[in-house]
Amino acid sequence: xxxxxxxxxxxxxxxxxxxxxxxxxxxxxxxxxxxxxxxxxxxxxxxxxxxxxxxxxxxxxxxxxxxxxxxxxxxxxxxxxxxxxxxxxxxxxxxxxxxxxxxxxxxxxxxxxxxxxxxxxxxxxxxxxxxxxxxxxxxxxxxxxxxxxxxxxxxxxxxxxxxxxxxxxxxxxxxxxxxxxxxxxxxxxxxxxxxxxxxxxxxxxxxxxxxxxxxxxxxxxxxxxxxxxxxxxxxxxxxxxxxxxxxxxxxxxxxxxxxxxxxxxxxxxxxxxxxxxxx
Amino acid sequence: xxxxxxxxxxxxxxxxxxxxxxxxxxxxxxxxxxxxxxxxxxxxxxxxxxxxxxxxxxxxxxxxxxxxxxxxxxxxxxxxxxxxxxxxxxxxxxxxxxxxxxxxxxxxxxxxxxxxxxxxxxxxxxxxxxxxxxxxxxxxxxxxxxxxxxxxxxxxxxxxxxxxxxxxxxxxxxxxxxxxxxxxxxxxxxxxxxxxxxxxxxxxxxxxxxxxxxxxxxxxxxxxxxxxxxxxxxxxxxxxxxxxxxxxxxxxxxxxxxxxxxxxxxxxxxx
Numbered sequence: 001x002x003x004x005x006x007x008x009x010x011x012x013x014x015x016x017x018x019x020x021x022x023x024x025x026x027x028x029x030x031x032x033x034x035x036x037x038x039x040x041x042x043x044x045x046x047x048x049x050x051x052x053x054x055x056x057x058x059x060x061x062x063x064x065x066x067x068x069x070x071x072x073x074x075x076x077x078x079x080x081x082x083x084x085x086x087x088x089x090x091x092x093x094x095x096x097x098x099x100x101x102x103x104x105x106x107x108x109x110x111x112x113x114x115x116x117x118x119x120x121x122x123x124x125x126x127x128x129x130x131x132x133x134x135x136x137x138x139x140x141x142x143x144x145x146x147x148x149x150x151x152x153x154x155x156x157x158x159x160x161x162x163x164x165x166x167x168x169x170x171x172x173x174x175x176x177x178x179x180x181x182x183x184x185x186x187x188x189x190x191x192x193x194x195x196x197x198x199x200x201x202x203x204x205x206x207x208x209x210x211x212x213x214x215x216x217x218x219x220x221x222x223x224x225x226x227x228x229x230x231x232x233x234x235x236x237x238x239x240x241x242x243x244x245x246x247x248x249x250x251x252x253x254x255x256x257x258x259x260x261x262x263x264x265x266x267x268x269x270x271x272x273x274x275x276x277x278x279x
Numbered sequence: 280x281x282x283x284x285x286x287x288x289x290x291x292x293x294x295x296x297x298x299x300x301x302x303x304x305x306x307x308x309x310x311x312x313x314x315x316x317x318x319x320x321x322x323x324x325x326x327x328x329x330x331x332x333x334x335x336x337x338x339x340x341x342x343x344x345x346x347x348x349x350x351x352x353x354x355x356x357x358x359x360x361x362x363x364x365x366x367x368x369x370x371x372x373x374x375x376x377x378x379x380x381x382x383x384x385x386x387x388x389x390x391x392x393x394x395x396x397x398x399x400x401x402x403x404x405x406x407x408x409x410x411x412x413x414x415x416x417x418x419x420x421x422x423x424x425x426x427x428x429x430x431x432x433x434x435x436x437x438x439x440x441x442x443x444x445x446x447x448x449x450x451x452x453x454x455x456x457x458x459x460x461x462x463x464x465x466x467x468x469x470x471x472x473x474x475x476x477x478x479x480x481x482x483x484x485x486x487x488x489x490x491x492x493x494x495x496x497x498x499x500x501x502x503x504x505x506x507x508x509x510x511x512x513x514x515x516x517x518x519x520x521x522x523x524x525x526x527x528x529x530x531x532x533x534x535x536x537x538x539x540x541x542x543x544x545x546x547x548x549x550x
Contacts, residue, residue: 027451034457047334
């Protein structure tokens with residue numbers, strides 16, 4: 001029960017960190033602009049290439065809109081635990097968390113959940129906005145299933161992906177305990193790898209083997225596939241398969257990441273690097 | 280007069296030297312800088328290739344090269360004085376006899392030198408991976424590239440002055456600006472002209488950003504063998520923008536410095 005309280009307090013800290021510098025509406029708008037632009041960029045690249053090649057297919061625009069919106073969503077909250085540690089070392093928050101009676105894990109989970117809620121909302125808004133803009137600039141009807149059921153399934157996929165993303169975040173956090181510089185550059189790599197390997201913009205089969213096989217087993221790939229089944233293709237059986245794969249794979253990944261984080265934390269204590277300043 | 284110009288050049292050299300050494304003494308910086316441009320080039324290059332049109336893959340690689348510089352302008356120029364203020368360096372600049380314009384120009388030149396290795400790596404990796412077809416007019420490419428960087432960094436200088444007025448929001452503003460400017464500037468696709476997906480009004484607005492004009496001219500010169508006679512209007516526009524932005528940067532810096540001195544906020548840490 002007290003762990004739940006710690007997680008909730010950390011959620012509040014996360015939101016305060018993200019929006020405390022301004023009013024929530026401005027902060028939220030600032031966080032929505034970038035994903036909208038990113039989703040539109042990817043769909044315009046497809047539109048330009050396919051129009052010139054004479055292969056334009058409106059349903060493929062939906063494929064790209066969903067993939068681009070969701071990989072940025074995963075990228076946005078997967079690096080939060082790592083950021084919480086590096087910022088926390090710099091501002092002395094992390095050593096305080098560390099010497100408090102609770103472990104730092106609930107703190108990191110709370111920060112991630114705060115960011116999950118924010119980025120889920122910004123991604124869904126950017127998806128809807130980009131859909132209307134794309135339909136208007138491509139002068140084409142883009143297929144998109146928008147029913148209460150499809151939206152619930154999309155939300156289900158977002159929730160099912162939480163363990164996997166949390167696993168990635170905690171794994172990066174384990175690395176950040178040791179890092180004293182450049183760990184802030186990790187998000188660019190995480191976002192880039194997700195873009196290429198998680199079927200965000202093109203099928204992983206485009207990649208050469210064994211990269212395609214690697215991309216194919218990632219829970220994030222299954223998450224994006226499940227979301228596409230929910231709002232583009234509409235196959236409930238395929239959706240269930242992808243969601244179950246994403247959830248089970250994610251839980252396994254999370255377990256491994258938690259083990260790695262505990263090990264890193266113990267090493268951090270032994271070597272006295274928990275409060276080593278980030279430069 | 281001679282003493283002043285000597286001081287200006289020495290301040291420029293000193294600021295550039297510090298910036299260049301910070302990267303070349305720590306090669307890991309190159310790995311840090313290359314992440315985003317490399318993966319976005321590869322990702323969007325594969326997207327172009329998956330449409331069946333390999334001839335446009337070069338747009339993605341060129342975009343990756345130029346996004347390295349745009350990222351540098353945003354994170355290491357525009358918000359640099361914000362970081363400097365945080366660590367107490369900004370007040371040292373102001374109390375020293377070093378002219379602020381020299382520090383800004385030194386920072387820009389250092390930024391260009393520092394970004395070149397990651398831009399070259401993106402170009403080489405992109406060329407090896409995709410072998411995009413090129414049809415370059417090298418003189419036009421070189422001149423456009425130089426003028427684009429000059430006006431882009433002049434914009435960075437102006438933003439760095441404006442960022443003095445901001446606190447913790449600088450980071451959020453950078454995050455919010457990076458992608459929309461890339462989208463409007465057509466870093467990965469033409470955002471102005473016949474192939475643009477945007478309506479005319481948006482194209483006019485996008486043309487106010489130096490990167491838009493530079494990207495359009497670079498694509499024409501690099502992939503469609505258009506020489507100086509075809510892109511001279513782009514070059515004139517870039518020169519005018521560069522000059523105007525430099526002037527604006529100097530004015531806004533003076534204004535905000537005076538405001539900061541009056542209100543006593545120059546040495547205030549914001550976290």
